[in-house]
Amino acid sequence: MDNEAKVIAAVKNGDETAFKQLYHTYADRVFNTALSIMQHHEEAEDITQEVFVQVFRSIVQFKEESSLFTWIYKITVSKCADAQKKHRSQKRFAFITSLFAPDDSLKHDAPHFEHPGMAIEHKEHNKALFTALKQLAPKQQMAFTLHKIEGLSYQQTAEAMNTTTAAVESLLFRANENLRALLSSYYKNNIQDSASSLMSFLLML
Amino acid sequence: MKKEINHLVEDSLESVKYLNRAQASPFIYGKVMEQLKAIPEPALVGGAMILRWATLLLVLGMVNAVTLRKIASHTKQTASIQQGVNAIAQEYFEFQQENSYNY
Numbered sequence: 001m002d003n004e005a006k007v008i009a010a011v012k013n014g015d016e017t018a019f020k021q022l023y024h025t026y027a028d029r030v031f032n033t034a035l036s037i038m039q040h041h042e043e044a045e046d047i048t049q050e051v052f053v054q055v056f057r058s059i060v061q062f063k064e065e066s067s068l069f070t071w072i073y074k075i076t077v078s079k080c081a082d083a084q085k086k087h088r089s090q091k092r093f094a095f096i097t098s099l100f101a102p103d104d105s106l107k108h109d110a111p112h113f114e115h116p117g118m119a120i121e122h123k124e125h126n127k128a129l130f131t132a133l134k135q136l137a138p139k140q141q142m143a144f145t146l147h148k149i150e151g152l153s154y155q156q157t158a159e160a161m162n163t164t165t166a167a168v169e170s171l172l173f174r175a176n177e178n179l180r181a182l183l184s185s186y187y188k189n190n191i192q193d194s195a196s197s198l199m200s201f202l203l204m205l
Numbered sequence: 206m207k208k209e210i211n212h213l214v215e216d217s218l219e220s221v222k223y224l225n226r227a228q229a230s231p232f233i234y235g236k237v238m239e240q241l242k243a244i245p246e247p248a249l250v251g252g253a254m255i256l257r258w259a260t261l262l263l264v265l266g267m268v269n270a271v272t273l274r275k276i277a278s279h280t281k282q283t284a285s286i287q288q289g290v291n292a293i294a295q296e297y298f299e300f301q302q303e304n305s306y307n308y
Contacts, residue, residue, distance in 0.1 A: 015239075023234055031229035048229055052237045117225030125213075125220035132217075139299065148221050176218070183214040 011059050036145045037080045039113040047079045062103050073160035084138050133183035140175035
């Protein structure tokens with residue numbers, strides 16, 4: 001019996017120390033995944049909390065057909081999908097309220113996101129990437145996060161997303177294509193903006 | 206300009222390689238344990254679910270019983286109406302025979 005199996009068996013028996021060990025093994029992975037998808041610190045913390053509560057509650061039903069690693073990612077993906085759905089309905093509601101009070105639109109918008117793991121020399125590129133990532137379809141965003149950010153294999157990503165490897169490959173292909181298009185227009189606008197501000201500055205002189 | 210944009214796009218896509226994993230707050234574990242102790246055990250949740258399903262089945266059973274009784278009484282009523290119609294028809298037939306005109 002390897003260590004993971006021992007931990008699972010102990011958690012199934014309600015062993016709090018074993019659960020703490022399991023938590024510390026996976027907490028950063030769960031939090032990083034939730035943070036990359038939701039791009040909101042508090043929401044990522046809430047999701048991490050919910051994931052581990054469910055892990056503790058449902059581990060009795062865990063059949064060990066897949067690894068604990070992918071099972072925990074599966075729960076994380078499901079919790080993030082639920083949170084995204086909730087977000088979308090809130091946005092729709094915000095749109096309706098903004099029709100009646102146009103100034104309200106700003107308070108529903110999420111603040112600009114900065115991933116805490118950004119390296120200083122790549123900060124601007126990372127920020128642009130996360131801005132574009134947020135505009136992708138939820139499934140493409142999840143596949144990209146699990147494979148590119150979390151480093152899961154195609155097979156592990158497929159298991160976590162409850163889909164096939166071929167579907168993951170297709171999602172990643174489309175995610176890359178869309179990210180290229182979004183980043184391209186982002187940088188184009190940035191360059192045009194800086195050029196026009198430089199022109200107006202020169203005209204003022 | 207296009208070349209410059211393409212370069213920036215590739216750099217942004219590559220930047221994911223230099224992203225470090227964010228660390229979860231040390232307070233989350235405490236919150237998880239708090240939540241686990243505050244919310245009832247799954248067995249109790251399961252019990253509540255069974256109770257809900259049992260109530261639903263009981264209500265459905267009662268609705269079925271009432272409907273069946275209604276249908277049965279309606280069938281009896283229809284039969285008595287049919288008997289009445291037959292009696293009127295019979296009476297009319299006899300009346301017609303008695304008052305038939307032979308031209």
